Amino acid sequence: MALARLGVNVILLKYGTTSQEIDETMKKYRCNALIYQLSAGQEDPYQLRQDSTDPASYEQHVIFITLGDVTSSSHEVHRYCDLARCEVSEEEKARVLALQTKIQMEDALLAFMTSGSTGNPKAVQVNHFQFVQATLTAYAAHRLTDSSRLFNNRPFSWVGAMGMAINVAAVCGVTHISIDSRASAKDSEVDAVINVIAEEKCTHAYLSPYILYDLVTSTGDVTRQDLRALRYVLSGGEPLPESLPARMFTKIPHVTFVQLYGSTESMVVLSQASSPQDLHDGLFGCMFGCPHVEVKVSAEDGSLVPIGEVGEVCVRGPMVFLGYLNEPSKTALAITPSRWYLTGDLGVMGAGGRVRIVGRDSEKMFIKHATVKVFPAEIELTLSRNPAIQQVCVVGIRDERLFEEICACVVRAGEDSAKAASEEDFLSALRSWCSERFPPGPDGFSLAPKYFLVVGEIPKLSTGKIDRAAVKRQATSVFNP
Structure with a gap:
């Protein structure tokens, strides 16, 4: 967020990206600098090649940030505690404020890397306006208010965390509670996750599907935790089996389960708040479009398919991305001239405008x-x-x-x-x-x-x-x- 306020266009790399992938990404998009977090005591993991023919090579601008000391590094290293105590001169403050006055809503803000599930990862570019609009849409889809306390266990580099959890705190004033995503990946840690949700009196819990499974299969007694403040459990990122919310309701019957659908290119665009009755009526997975989102199901020629038939899900709205960074040909295949984003997902539109995702076109x-x-x-x-x-x-x-x-x-x-x-x-x-x-x-x-x-x-x-x-x-x- 600090870099965004300076007008810097930031590419967020996925958690677990290898040094070779970082090297390729930085050079492909001609980045000027790399900021990377090191664990305490960790050695510099990157033996980055110095390119003497390119004076703007990013290898000359590598900055590591760490909680503790780094054993050895040939690059610039800062500790969080030192940065927090860093004094800024009045001259520097004035320079930052001057930069902020030049930033426009149409300026590039962030580029999220896709997962690569449909080919090589691509950098999804959004500007300030699109990101704020996506945040406001997520705010509504999550059923949040300014007094909500939102728990999130996903890595911050994922669009589901950065776009739909962290920034509802920064933009909308929601309190955001998070833990180390590496800890929550262990099935033995589900009790610790529930403890945090209970102790922090979270009203919303945005959980990965595997955490949901750990929750419903846990031998621990969830009812012993004080979860009276918890009103909504949210999840998404992949199709969810109906058995997950069904079993969750047996352990936490008073909550509402919210299923979310979106992509790196559009962020969240469909959602459904489910109760046990919805599961009984066979409506689980039948989602409505979020506020300010247009949704249609189209045939290959772009025409609308009849109600109840399978077609490609297409969405349009102010949150849809600008395009793939430095890849105009791929952008043209994904976004129509009238700004419809072709998701590549197959769906069926039913009565009342509900949309059910049935798979990907490539599947x-x-x-x-x-x-x-x-x-x-x-x-x-x-x-x-x-x-x-x-x-x-x-x-x-x-x-x-x-x-x-x-x-x-x-x-x-x-x-x-x-x-x-x-x-x-x-x-x-x-x-x-x-x-x-x-x-x-x-x-x-x-x-x-x-x-x-x-x-x-x-x-x-x-x-x-x-x-x-x-x-x-x-x-x-x-x-x-």
């Missing part, structure tokens, strides 16, 4: 015969309702006769594993369960997965989203090597 599977399209999210939604399944990812396996067959990669739920049921018995019961829920269609073929692969963990990208390409490679190596 389409043509199964049984070339005219039938099966979307992974639809199969995953059904499978996620099986109490013996913790997580599932559906991919296509090449088949000479039918083009592709359906394969479900599943992680068994902890409760089921505790029963020590053999994998053979588990799969037999699962196939029987599927036969009842996936009856043959008009063409005589069932949509029940032909293949099941039981895994201990489903591969994830650095953002926490499922790495479907890795899952597909893993399944193919087993069933169609």
